[in-house]
Amino acid sequence: MPFYVASEEDILKGIVTDIYFLRTKRILEKYGLKKKVRMEIHAYSLPRNYKWAVFAGLEEVLYLLRNKPVTVYSVPEGTLFKAKEPLMIIEGYYDDIAVYETAILGILRHYTSIATKAARIKRLAMDKTILFFGLRALHPAIAPMADRAAYIGGVDAVSGVASEKYLGLKPVGTMPHALIIVFGDQVKAWKAFDEVVEENVPRIMLVDTFFDERIESLMAAEALGEKLYGVRLDTPSSRRGNMRAIVEEVRWTLDLHGFTNTKIVVSGGIDEKEIIELRDLVDAFGVGTSIAFPKSIDISMDIVEVYEENSWKPISKRGKWPGAKQLYRKRPGLNDLILPLNAKAPEGYTPMLRKYIEQGELLVKLPSIDDIRKYVLEQLAEVEELEPSTT
Numbered sequence: 362m363p364f365y366v367a368s369e370e371d372i373l374k375g376i377v378t379d380i381y382f383l384r385t386k387r388i389l390e391k392y393g394l395k396k397k398v399r400m401e402i403h404a405y406s407l408p409r410n411y412k413w414a415v416f417a418g419l420e421e422v423l424y425l426l427r428n429k430p431v432t433v434y435s436v437p438e439g440t441l442f443k444a445k446e447p448l449m450i451i452e453g454y455y456d457d458i459a460v461y462e463t464a465i466l467g468i469l470r471h472y473t474s475i476a477t478k479a480a481r482i483k484r485l486a487m488d489k490t491i492l493f494f495g496l497r498a499l500h501p502a503i504a505p506m507a508d509r510a511a512y513i514g515g516v517d518a519v520s521g522v523a524s525e526k527y528l529g530l531k532p533v534g535t536m537p538h539a540l541i542i543v544f545g546d547q548v549k550a551w552k553a554f555d556e557v558v559e560e561n562v563p564r565i566m567l568v569d570t571f572f573d574e575r576i577e578s579l580m581a582a583e584a585l586g587e588k589l590y591g592v593r594l595d596t597p598s599s600r601r602g603n604m605r606a607i608v609e610e611v612r613w614t615l616d617l618h619g620f621t622n623t624k625i626v627v628s629g630g631i632d633e634k635e636i637i638e639l640r641d642l643v644d645a646f647g648v649g650t651s652i653a654f655p656k657s658i659d660i661s662m663d664i665v666e667v668y669e670e671n672s673w674k675p676i677s678k679r680g681k682w683p684g685a686k687q688l689y690r691k692r693p694g695l696n697d698l699i700l701p702l703n704a705k706a707p708e709g710y711t712p713m714l715r716k717y718i719e720q721g722e723l724l725v726k727l728p729s730i731d732d733i734r735k736y737v738l739e740q741l742a743e744v745e746e747l748e749p750s751t752t
């Protein structure tokens with residue numbers, strides 16, 4: 362009765378792959394076809410209404426490819442990119458690369474999809490706080506991965522306790538309904554939280570368990586007084602006739618009683634549309650499923666050059682652009698040019714792909730998770746407001 366998750370060792374050995382790669386390897390070996398190739402990683406299309414995505418998962422791909430006979434070029438982790446732009450180039454003998462394609466794409470696609478959704482949510486909320494509460498939507502084996510992807514994408518904090526151990530992120534959270542139900546009384550539960558939990562944890566009381574949010578918010582404010590930092594409304598969907606009107610009423614009532622500094626946190630079913638509807642009223646959003654189960658960013662990997670007769674020959678399947686490419690960018694914003702890898706750099710543009718691994722050796726000191734997140738937020742500030750997309 363195990364957890365059905367692949368071990369790190371099996372992933373590193375290339376055992377977690379698709380059968381057709383093993384067969385291809387056997388056939389090529391039998392025919393003595395050992396060819397050096399350049400494989401490009403890109404997303405040829407993005408989900409509807411998406412103008413960009415956030416490239417994430419690079420650190421894990423480098424961990425996978427380190428010490429393997431390959432050379433890797435990549436854009437930095439956290440780079441915003443558009444459809445068709447080259448994100449990575451992996452160079453080496455095809456038979457050394459083939460079995461890793463499944464894992465490379467799986468890592469990049471999963472990370473990038475979560476980071477992109479987190480970034481969209483954060484772009485819409487901007488100066489308002491986004492807390493990622495999505496772990497209950499995922500297998501626990503990947504909890505740190507999901508928290509890392511969401512944090513890179515720009516959420517302000519994650520609730521996962523294990524992420525402190527794996528990522529060095531301090532978990533953030535409030536209280537579950539279960540606490541209040543076990544006490545059988547909101548006020549007793551809130552006071553117990555205040556008594557037991559460390560002083561540096563903001564007192565954010567859940568105010569939708571038994572009574573109306575307006576009534577419970579005021580009860581929390583009266584019970585905790587100045588110590589109350591905020592209230593969280595996780596209003597059940599069956600009661601959400603008009604969530605904006607509920608939040609307005611809570612804000613009005615708190616203000617009326619002098620609790621003008623009390624923050625309002627809203628969680629449960631929050632996606633892009635809800636952020637837009639509530640962002641001027643709400644101080645923080647708890648977001649789970651919409652980030653944990655985002656639209657998929659279709660990252661793929663294709664041979665674009667083959668080394669023959671002492672030079673790289675451009676080649677590709679139909680529908681893809683042959684030749685290894687460089688992505689040039691002029692900031693602010695995504696003013697991008699795609700040019701052949703060895704073309705002359707256009708003036709004022711920065712080449713985005715750089716060499717990370719040379720014949721298995723890691724050449725670059727990787728940035729911290731906070732540096733990657735900061736890089737994403739800088740770019741988000743340079744792109745225009747999104748057209749919201751519903752999941």
Ligand code: PCP
Nearest residue numbers: 494537538595628629630631648649650
């Ligand atoms: C909130 C909500 C969802 C969590 C946050 C994320 O949890 O009910 O389960 O929401 P989302 O996935 O819809 O974005 P809590 O209020 O803490 O849930 P409970 O009290 O039931 O543990």
